[in-house]
Amino acid sequence: MTDALTFSPDVVLLDIEGTISSQSYVVDVMYPYVRDHLPGYLAARRGDPVIERILADAAALAGPGADPVEAMLGWLAEDKKAPPLKKAQGLIWEAGYAEGAFRGHIYEDAHAALVRWRAAGVPLFIFSSGSVQAQVQFFENNAAGDLRGLFSGHFDTDIGAKVETESYRRIAAAIGVAPDRLLFFSDNPRELVAATAAGLPVVHVLREDVASDPRFPEIRSFEEVTLRTAPAAE
Ligand SMILES: CSCCC(=O)C(=O)COP(=O)(O)O
């Protein structure tokens, strides 16, 4: 274990995959379910405005002449965080949870820290490429129980890309907190660069095979982080 890192934020913002949850679990267990069900799911719902929107957005992103369903399967295979795919993925996972094909995963150290911080009065928010609907279901149907109560709110790429600085400014404004009071945890250096440029303090989370990066404070476990919280008013 490295030296403990101490912060005193007003609010914490967290990435999901690779940060509080295993990337390989999402990619190796949950993505294959989407791959197997996506074409049939979309075909069975043609005419539904939500599905038509997803297909139109996918077609626009894929470019002229491309088949939107094939494009989405390609993005899934390369883990491209394409918003129309992420929206479809969340809807398809709903059936996967219902039939017990998988549950959401959270690292034990992350779960313990989030419970501790929430109990200490620190609001916790999520910013993930997964759609807000997918995020909420992931925490509702989690192997550690129904975790929805831990979070004060969720953001997805409707607010902007995770690698864009403006997205972090918008999130801070939406929460109503100064950027320098919003502590962001992520496994992705490009997200950390964008958040840093917006004025957020950041922590690089090294799970699985993520490499260290000298630009950021880093942890391998949330046990390495101490949050100083304001004492309760008397
Ligand atoms: C529970 S949200 C689904 C996870 C997912 O598909 C994803 O792309 C998450 O990526 P991120 O690293 O942005 O959390």
Ligand SMILES: [Mg+2]
């Ligand atoms: Mg991530």
